[in-house]
Amino acid sequence: MDKQTITIYDVAREASVSMATVSRVVNGNANVKPATRKKVLDVIEKLDYRPNAVARGLASKKTTTVGVIVPDVTNMYFASLARGIDDVATMYKYNIILTNSDSNNEKEVKVLNTLLSKQVDGIIFMGNEINDKLREEFKRTKTPIVFAGSVDEEDLYARVNIDYVAAVQEEVKNLIDRGNRRVAFVCGPLEQAINGKFRLKGYKQALKSAGIPYDEKLVFETDDTYKTGTLLQPALMAVNATAAMVTDDELAAGIMNGMSDADVKVPDDFEIITSNDTKLTEMVRPKMSSITQPLYDIGAVAMRLLTKLMHNEPVDEKNVLLPYGLMKRESTK
Structure with a gap:
């Protein structure tokens, strides 16, 4: 059987159970007999069935995916922020789609629309500026957005920074x-x-x-x-x-x-x-x-803030300022 075409129907047929039972096993529903669960899991492993995250998302209206827009993925500053985002995302069982916008205004808009077309549940934006076109796109979408290490002078979006x-x-x-x-x-x-x-x-x-x-x-x-x-x-x-x-x-x-x-x-x-x-x-x-600046924490706090917005939990403070410090090394007297 071609791996690409294996569906929940194939698993159900092979395990001689209903598709609803396979779905319950895949989604961790407790309402399945242990023997049946084992049989289904064995078939899933044998066929290498991978539940389609997008299809599952359509049923639950959640793709459990977060889009992250980074201006330059090779810059250590943004790489450290991304680490913090990824760790918290993993904790809350979200997948990350990391996109690189090359600090290019046209590309930022394109990247944003690509992420939105993939039905992401939320977006973390790490660009250094929000141009008018991008702002229009942000205002149009109902998808929650959090800025990490990025400022918003119009004070419309949740953000995590230092002063x-x-x-x-x-x-x-x-x-x-x-x-x-x-x-x-x-x-x-x-x-x-x-x-x-x-x-x-x-x-x-x-x-x-x-x-x-x-x-x-x-x-x-x-x-x-x-x-x-x-x-x-x-x-x-x-x-x-x-x-x-x-x-x-x-x-x-x-x-x-x-x-x-x-x-x-x-x-x-x-x-x-x-x-x-x-x-x-x-x-x-x-x-x-x-x-x-606590780079990892800025990413982590931004991701946590986004999970709250995605679940419509109350948010006390939309503009989070984390503490900065001054590290004296050898390039100053």
Whole structure:
């Protein structure tokens, strides 16, 4: 028998029971005699019958599947979040469909619609920005959505983050307190709210508190990649920066290596602090100081929040802020 075509009907016929009995065994219903259950399970194993999750979902109106949209699955930051999501999903017996959107607006909309067409029960979104088209799609769907490590300035969706404004403000204050009057802010695209509205705000507040005028020449907007980081050294030196607050670990590692290639000593001549505290911060030399965020927990809490929304359980707080910390390593004095 072709494995692809084995149905519940084949199992019922082979075990000489009704399809309803097979269904009860598959779904763990206690109302089956032990001997019958064993007979059915033996046939299921022999035929290698795999219950169709989608078909089962149609009967129960639940596919027990969650869609996860990640901008870049190779970035350690998102990989750590995904781990937390997956572990909690497994605990609640949900399957995960992980999709990669390449931080591309068109692709994000396409990926979302693909997940919705697969009848997922919920969606976790990890993009860095929600463009208008995506927002329209979110508003149209009745499927519950939770943001993990993503901000929502319109305050419509449940989300799990750290306080990016406060974290950046504290880190920049530390750099200023050590005598750095020219602190560069090196970030990903400013059109992404997490950078343009939250982190930049923290940077500006730290300058203001220290009585240092904001100088936009010290703001470097990049594409968040390691390669771009390696090329920034001349531009940072040209504006007399003595330190940098960087929004992504791979970008920060690039800056550090670029400095090293130009014989600029980190941290003696130039201090670097990064934002995500992924494993990368410990792998490079010098090790990088960073804002710490409980990446695994952000993913896990987001998934738990989603299970509540999917089961219509009451949710006390839609905007969950988890604690951040500051990890002092060797890239700062």
